Amino acid sequence: xxxxxxxxxxxxxxxLQFKEPDRVPLFLLFTMHGAKELxxxxxxxxxxxxxxxxxxxxxRAKYHHDCIYPFFYAAIEIExxxxxxxxxxxxxxxxxxPFISKPEDIKFLEPPRIANSxxxxxxxxxxxxLKEKIGDDAPIIGVVISPFSIPVMQMGYDKYIELMYENPExxxxxxxxxxxxxxxxxxxxxxxxxxxxxYFDPVSSxxxxxxxxxxxxxxxxxxxxxxxxxxxxxxxxxxxxxxxIIQDIAKTGTGIISASSLEDLAEVKRACHGKMSVLxxxxxxxxxxxxxxxxxxxxxxxxxxxxxxxxxILCDNHGEIPWQVSEETLMAISEAVHKWGNYPLDWVKEYxx
Amino acid sequence: MLDLKQSIPNFKTAILSxxxxxxxxxLIDLSDxxxxxxxxxxxxxxxxxxIGEGWEQGNIAxxxxxxxxxICKELVDTFLLPSKQGRKHKPKxxxxxxxxxxxxxxxxxxxxxxxxxxxxIDYGHGISVDELLKQTQKEKIxxxxxxxxxxxSALLVKKVKEELSKAKxxxxxxxxxxxFLFDDQLxxxxxxxxxxxxxxxxxxxxxxxxxGLK
Numbered sequence: 092x093x094x095x096x097x098x099x100x101x102x103x104x105x106x107l108q109f110k111e112p113d114r115v116p117l118f119l120l121f122t123m124h125g126a127k128e129l130x131x132x133x134x135x136x137x138x139x140x141x142x143x144x145x146x147x148x149x150x151r152a153k154y155h156h157d158c159i160y161p162f163f164y165a166a167i168e169i170e171x172x173x174x175x176x177x178x179x180x181x182x183x184x185x186x187x188x189p190f191i192s193k194p195e196d197i198k199f200l201e202p203p204r205i206a207n208s209x210x211x212x213x214x215x216x217x218x219x220x221l222k223e224k225i226g227d228d229a230p231i232i233g234v235v236i237s238p239f240s241i242p243v244m245q246m247g248y249d250k251y252i253e254l255m256y257e258n259p260e261x262x263x264x265x266x267x268x269x270x271x272x273x274x275x276x277x278x279x280x281x282x283x284x285x286x287x288x289x290y291f292d293p294v295s296s297x298x299x300x301x302x303x304x305x306x307x308x309x310x311x312x313x314x315x316x317x318x319x320x321x322x323x324x325x326x327x328x329x330x331x332x333x334x335x336i337i338q339d340i341a342k343t344g345t346g347i348i349s350a351s352s353l354e355d356l357a358e359v360k361r362a363c364h365g366k367m368s369v370l371x372x373x374x375x376x377x378x379x380x381x382x383x384x385x386x387x388x389x390x391x392x393x394x395x396x397x398x399x400x401x402x403x404i405l406c407d408n409h410g411e412i413p414w415q416v417s418e419e420t421l422m423a424i425s426e427a428v429h430k431w432g433n434y435p436l437d438w439v440k441e442y443x444x
Numbered sequence: 445m446l447d448l449k450q451s452i453p454n455f456k457t458a459i460l461s462x463x464x465x466x467x468x469x470x471l472i473d474l475s476d477x478x479x480x481x482x483x484x485x486x487x488x489x490x491x492x493x494x495i496g497e498g499w500e501q502g503n504i505a506x507x508x509x510x511x512x513x514x515i516c517k518e519l520v521d522t523f524l525l526p527s528k529q530g531r532k533h534k535p536k537x538x539x540x541x542x543x544x545x546x547x548x549x550x551x552x553x554x555x556x557x558x559x560x561x562x563x564x565i566d567y568g569h570g571i572s573v574d575e576l577l578k579q580t581q582k583e584k585i586x587x588x589x590x591x592x593x594x595x596x597s598a599l600l601v602k603k604v605k606e607e608l609s610k611a612k613x614x615x616x617x618x619x620x621x622x623x624f625l626f627d628d629q630l631x632x633x634x635x636x637x638x639x640x641x642x643x644x645x646x647x648x649x650x651x652x653x654x655x656g657l658k
Contacts, residue, residue: 179596181596182596185544187545188545247547247548248510248547248548249548249551252510252511252548253511253514256507297502297505298502298505298506300505300506301504301507304507330622330626374626376622376627376630380629380633413595414595414596415595415596415599
């Protein structure tokens with residue numbers, strides 16, 4: 092591959108082979124910011140596929156980053172299951188009252204049919220339209236919430252923890268139902284034109300579940316689910332810690348793992364060596380108040396920690412840039428990557444992290 | 445003679461392995477030799493604090509934190525302090541999830557406070573700023589614990605603080621939740637009086653703030 096003519100897709104595919112592309116790929120995972128670009132409310136913005144397509148195109152033209160992110164909001168899957176979604180003016184829509192109120196409800200639970208789901212069809216239309224516009228210039232990242240993590244919205248996190256510990260029969264049944272839905276939903280996005288699937292699985296993080304329980308639950312679920320997804324997957328723990336289970340995650344079949352800003356990025360990169368690429372780990376919450384200088388410092392820190400040798404995509408550590416992050420900060424991040432992310436990263440040797 | 449301090453490792457192991465029967469037996473044995481408030485303060489609160497520290501350091505997971513808190517709350521509610529008598533009613537404490545629908549953090553704090561002998565008022569989740577202000581003022585809450593998961597909700601705490609100050613209420617606000625963990629300057633920015641890095645810091649913070657209230 093000629094490094095002079097690399098597209099975003101070439102850049103990403105090269106780094107995923109643990110080789111150095113022309114520069115460190117940058118994923119700015121925008122969901123709501125497209126609404127700002129179009130001057131729409133968040134609710135209005137997500138009401139039409141065409142709005143999200145236009146938002147994504149404008150954001151990429153503005154910040155010159157390396158992916159398209161047709162993810163609407165996590166609760167859209169809950170909407171498909173018939174659950175409630177609550178919109179806000181300045182933040183991501185939340186899922187409302189859980190639709191599983193007691194474990195026995197799981198007996199009668201049926202997954203939604205993707206072909207009949209208006210919200211999911213809207214996402215698929217978005218991916219198809221984006222693929223027409225983008226072609227092979229940049230990867231389109233589809234998103235699924237893992238079968239192991241979506242119960243937090245289906246039944247509430249407290250009730251879900253109790254289910255995991257106290258009701259293995261209903262837990263297994265719920266996983267079986269969710270796995271079927273997740274696989275079908277992921278493959279539908281790939282068929283529509285997504286390049287890869289981001290498998291959001293925060294409950295698997297050791298921040299939330301101890302390793303011994305993860306090995307009996309989230310690990311097995313991920314292994315079964317990812318094996319049936321017909322494309323590349325990235326596991327995103329949504330800012331949760333990954334280091335204590337990183338070798339286990341590598342065995343689930345995922346190609347990429349998100350790092351948390353709570354962990355040492357260089358250590359995560361070392362632990363992944365040759366097995367998974369690393370996505371991360373800019374602190375999306377702190378980002379809201381960064382000056383341009385602080386943004387540049389954070390970018391340099393992460394590139395120095397994980398950039399050498401490829402196998403690294405710079406990204407926020409949660410999988411969504413908060414609404415409150417300013418254009419100036421985002422521009423500073425992009426400029427810093429274009430300034431400091433060019434391979435070979437000779438400056439890193441002298442950089443005192 | 446039984447020793448409260450020596451019982452700590454056994455009690456901790458029992459609740460982390462969800463062995464409620466063993467945990468209850470330890471409490472029964474100790475409550476024969478020690479006043480109930482000592483068993484709560486020196487054993488239960490200490491163990492819950494250690495579990496909280498373990499979570500902060502990444503050695504204990506949130507699901508273990510929740511289950512341990514729930515077990516301790518149930519043991520205190522049903523066995524040590526089954527009635528309101530003997531509970532700490534001062535300062536007047538309330539807790540809520542501001543506009544968010546993610547209630548795990550609040551549930552853990554509630555468990556911890558109940559397990560520590562307090563009797564907090566639970567305003568639930570998804571509560572608006574106006575409703576929270578109304579309830580806080582009506583019940584003359586002295587310490588208000590606010591849990592958030594979403595950044596936008598965390599930023600709303602500023603309005604709660606400002607409106608309470610305008611209305612001449614000196615209610616202390618304690619915040620907790622993911623946005624505050626990921627940005628350690630955020631709690632000051634929104635005008636909170638304290639931030640708990642884990643639910644188990646709530647007891648220590650309340651004791652500290654209680655000193656200032658007197």
